[in-house]
Amino acid sequence: MSLLIKSQSSGRTMVELPAGELEYVGFTAYRLSLGETLPVAAADKELCLVLLSGRIGLKGEAPGQGAFDWDNLGDRHSVFEDKSPYAAYLPPGSQAQVTALSDVQIAVCAAPGSAQNNYGPRLIRPDSMKRSVRGKGANTRYVCDILPDSEPAHSLLVVEVRTPSGHSSSYPPHKHDTDDLPHQSFLEETYYHQVNPSQGFVFQRVYTDDRSIDQAMAVENSDLVVVPKGYHPVSVPYGYESYYLNVMAGPKRVWQFHNDPQHSWLLDL
Template identity: 85%
Template structure:
């Protein structure tokens, strides 16, 4: 499997994970001009719409709960602004439409849902999201928990990370591909990357202990990296800033990771 999915060059769709690539995680990202609309249908999945940049109105309907509407939401123009995003959670069976009120970039994150869980559609506001700093020195990065395991959902976990020029991220290398709680959980993952300035690139490696999977990729703006298993560090070259949106899902909605023992000494620096 080629783990790097390149950005599309035309149309509303920026990048899309082909259906059936992963068992639990689905992902697509779109760009809309002002006045354009994006229909969204959850089917048997739950969705998290992440407004990467721009302003939108989201309207729709969910089974048994009726119509919903959130008007003129969004207050950042770029993922590199020091602001948390607006997001919308949609349960299985929901139908929605996104109306762009300006130039917009929006991500649609999906995972298996359970209609009987009774979770309703909701607006996730920026001021409810936890922001934190991880690492130190050239391993420092800035994290925003959009839909963590402390907030209601059936499978989805969504987080965004900004990494400064010349820094490493998702580092020391860690993995979460084994159902061995409380030590490690099994979660598939995707990385949706943006680069500032956009002509830049970052490097990402995805590898397993036995190297049966070992791919190193030069990742450009709006590319998607698939992480079905294994460790998955990111390195950002000097002069460019990195953003990525992580979507994780698995049989249990718990994020518990395991560091690569070959590099665990880095935790003591």
């Protein structure tokens, strides 16, 4: 099974994780034209809508939580701007409609939810998101925590990362595929990629210690990489910038990773 899901160059759906591909994580990225609407139904999942670019209105209703109506959201034209996105958390049972107020790219991230948590729908504003710099030298990258484990949700974790030209990311290689807290948590993951300029590509490898999974992929703009388990580093060729949106979920909402011991010496540089 290929872990690379290629994007579609036309149509409303840019890329979608097929149903049943992962147990915990769901993902779809859409493109909308001005005036177009997108219905969103959470069913038994919790959702995080991430506005990648453009401007939208978002309205709907959540069971027992009432209606919400958030208008004129969005102020970045590209994921490569030095800005955090607008996002929204929608609990299970929510019904919503996205209205494009410009050309829009939006991601719908999904994971198992629980109505017992009584989490209401909420707008996640850019100024509420923690931004940080990870790594050093050619391993430097820029991180924005959209829905971290410090914020309420049942199982979803969402983060976006920009990686400069010629740099590595998600590196040294790490994994989170074993339920062994506090040392490591089990979290499935998807990587939604964009590349600037858009004709570029990045490389991503997904591999396990026993090499039962070992795939190296040339990833192009708007492609999706599936990480059911294993290490998953990214390398960005000279001349291109990398963006990826990570969605993680598992039985416990904790991000605790384990570095590949063969490459952990890199942390001492």
